[in-house]
């Protein structure tokens with residue numbers, strides 16, 4: 001991920017501050033300078049960074065803080081809040097409603113990932129029960145219709161386009177009309193990204209927009225081209241009313257942290273593209289994003305993924321088992337299955353408490369995926385009794401040898417897998433008693449979650465940093481919602 005380096009620098013600065021015995025002006029300044037350096041290197045505007053620093057210093061007035069105050073906690077929270085504030089454009093964009101027809105027009109220069117993103121956007125909604133459809137109004141690039149057709153067919157999404165017609169406005173109107181008649185609730189119009197002359201492209205965008213009257217115009221921005229993407233956005237905004245932005249190729253490394261700057265656009269960023277595949281596409285939500293940027297996990301994102309991929313009828317059972325705190329090998333097996341199903345493994349791992357660092361080192365996704373598959377093969381050689389037991393003593397030497405023989409793996413590998421199980425079981429046992437919300441009931445987490453649970457889930461070091469139970473309780477009160485808390489601290493036990 002492009003931003004991993006930036007996130008690493010910021011969390012290192014926070015960690016260094018936390019390690020200091022006394023938090024004084026010097027320690028605070030060092031921490032803020034480190035963060036400032038990291039943000040400037042990430043190409044964030046100087047003024048924004050300076051304002052952020054001033055705000056944090058205003059909130060964290062060390063002289064005014066009585067000795068009893070937990071300074072580390074206050075500083076960390078101020079930094080988290082300021083980063084969120086910096087990334088939040090404030091005004092939400094138009095949001096299509098399921099069951100009610102909306103037309104969404106995609107604009108962006110050729111190569112930005114527009115056609116791919118159209119399909120990802122359609123597929124994302126289709127998985128959530130929408131009836132999307134794709135219209136190819138790019139008549140300039142030969143092959144544009146074929147590309148859309150191929151993507152749409154793969155995802156089983158209806159599409160419209162023409163090899164013969166050269167007027168994009170005509171095709172756009174025909175496509176939109178047809179899919180309105182077919183009661184599609186999300187009609188996506190893909191447009192051209194190139195013309196012989198730039199002015200002609202913008203004129204075409206204006207005409208397609210005027211004729212189809214889109215409810216939302218989405219600008220697709222390529223994160224790997226840095227500043228140039230901004231200038232493009234400005235040019236498009238002059239011809240059509242861009243309502244929101246999708247930033248693509250956030251998985252690349254080309255422009256380093258420059259991608260963070262792209263998230264600071266005046267139009268809200270609503271999704272990010274994180275790979276070439278259909279499901280490498282994520283909702284962009286500021287708080288969980290910042291929390292992941294700082295390496296703290298994203299509990300709510302993980303819950304959403306669970307709801308997305310685990311069959312409805314199996315969800316209550318799995319969540320119930322997890323909340324009982326009996327983490328058996330079978331549950332681990334099922335979780336591995338789900339992880340593999342969830343698609344891009346790297347995306348999911350960073351959301352899971354306890355899974356991220358050990359099992360899934362950054363940049364070694366393929367290796368980790370292979371490791372999971374290996375673990376699953378070994379578990380295939382286990383008996384039901386072994387899979388359903390949460391008693392670690394059951395796995396004696398002769399059982400381990402049998403499993404190794406049965407799966408054709410080394411004894412050492414079986415032991416490694418069992419160690420991994422023990423590590424995860426320890427983390428998940430701390431979730432015992434936690435009521436896990438049903439689909440669409442994220443707020444229930446707030447009601448059901450209390451500081452007691454949180455204190456069990458948090459790494460002890462982090463709990464100490466926020467001032468133990470007392471600090472945690474007041475922090476939760478201040479934050480108002482435990483969803484945010486879980487977003488912030490879902491990183492789990494390390």
Ligand SMILES: Nc1nc2c(ncn2[C@@H]2O[C@H](COP(=O)(O)OP(=O)(O)OP(=O)(O)O)[C@@H](O)[C@H]2O)c(=O)[nH]1
Pocket residue numbers: 108109110111112113114115116117138141144147191192193194248249250251252272273274275276
């Ligand atoms: N790594 C990565 N590649 C992406 C992402 N989104 C799109 N791509 C790739 O970017 C390239 C260009 O994507 P297209 O969808 O063809 O680009 P386009 O903007 O539609 O181009 P035109 O149709 O000519 O306007 C393709 O190789 C895509 O697979 C992303 O999020 N990450």
